[in-house]
Amino acid sequence: MDDHVTAGIDGSPESRAAALWAAGEAVLRRVPLRLVHAVDWPLDPVFPGVGGQDADRWADQVLSETAQELHGRHPQLEITTRCPTARPSAALAAEAADAALLVLGSRGIGGLVGFLVGSVALSTVAATDTPVVLVRTADAAPDGRDTGTDAGGGAGAGAGAGIVVGIDIHEAGDRVLDFAFEEAARRGCPLRAVHGWKLPPAYSYVPFSDPDDEREIGRSVTRMVEDMLLPWRQKYPEVAVTSSVFRGSPGERLVQESRGAGLVVVGRRRRRSPLGPHLGAVAHAVLHHSAAPVAVVAHG
Incomplete structure (x- = not known):
């Protein structure tokens, strides 16, 4: 049922840009927004002492803070959150299956060089038939402001x-x-x-x-x-x-x-x-x- 826009977030500035862009797109489409944060467990050994409960708590915090910010910008927008435990690319591809659009963040590396597209984004794009939009932090503010709308509608997102x-x-x-x-x-x-x-x-x-x-x-x-x-x-x-x-x-x-x-x-x-x-x-x-x-x- 492709009646919503999905955004993958992970707490990074790039994922915040993706959430802002996705919210503007959802308002344009007049559909709900779903925020997804995949918890990849077990965590990489470079994070010793970090357990599953810590990861889940952090993921919940990222989701709630992002949803709260977007609600402040788009009071009329219906926002739901999901926190699956799986490899991010697999989780995002699965979440995209019933979405009209998937939005992901990608690191901008300045000038005319453009994007730094990571393995998660590439794997997700290749694994889903749903249209995928990649945005960078700069894309959250195409007109010099953060992507957003007033309470009456309309959107940024390069509208x-x-x-x-x-x-x-x-x-x-x-x-x-x-x-x-x-x-x-x-x-x-x-x-x-x-x-x-x-x-x-x-x-x-x-x-x-x-x-x-x-x-x-x-x-x-x-x-x-x-x-x-x-x-x-x-x-x-x-x-x-x-x-x-x-x-x-x-x-x-x-x-x-x-x-x-x-x-x-x-x-x-x-x-x-x-x-x-x-x-x-x-x-x-x-x-x-x-x-x-x-x-x-x-x-x-």
Whole structure:
């Protein structure tokens, strides 16, 4: 039953940012918020003398303090808490199963470098089909203030800034586009669709390329992008949509477009690897270098 937003918290500044962002999103969606703190027991030996009761007590304190802060910002928001005992990535993936959205914190490392995405976040993203948003401490205050609303509603969470979505004409991206358009409609903000293309591999064996051929390929790709966007333009006529079709790396362009954006949306193929969590090259680049919060939507 995907009628709520879930935020994973652990007492860190990054998780506080995630809780603030998630609260703003829950208000926008007019759904409850669930705060989850997973207690990983037994604890690491670097914490000698810390028992299960201590860990549970600390987790309860983190949850209650976070919920209290959010209630102060959003008196109308229904907030529940959960404290499962399990590996964080497994617990968060399980909690995400019946949620509309999972929000996690990720450490920002400054400048244009962007995110430091830890193993828990990567494992959780790879383990759930629920859309996951990663935020940093800076993302809790996109307009210079903490994310929040007054008692009458409305939200921060980058609500006034535009949304950027990366699309791939070679993939079935319905879930990605539906998420991006719905978020833009919810926020009343513009949406920019980005697609990068490359010349076919056979061109690497040709001593010279015909500029006319390249232009024709570009026009053909542009038409396919517009055809892909058309049903969503019709479904969400209130959303102002622009598209950017170019020859080059989509990951680099999405990172550039992320500056000043309220949210970047990327897709990932549902794929399980025996070597562990796997993200595509574009999602990986955006997750690590985006200047805005990133939503990862599973598809395929």
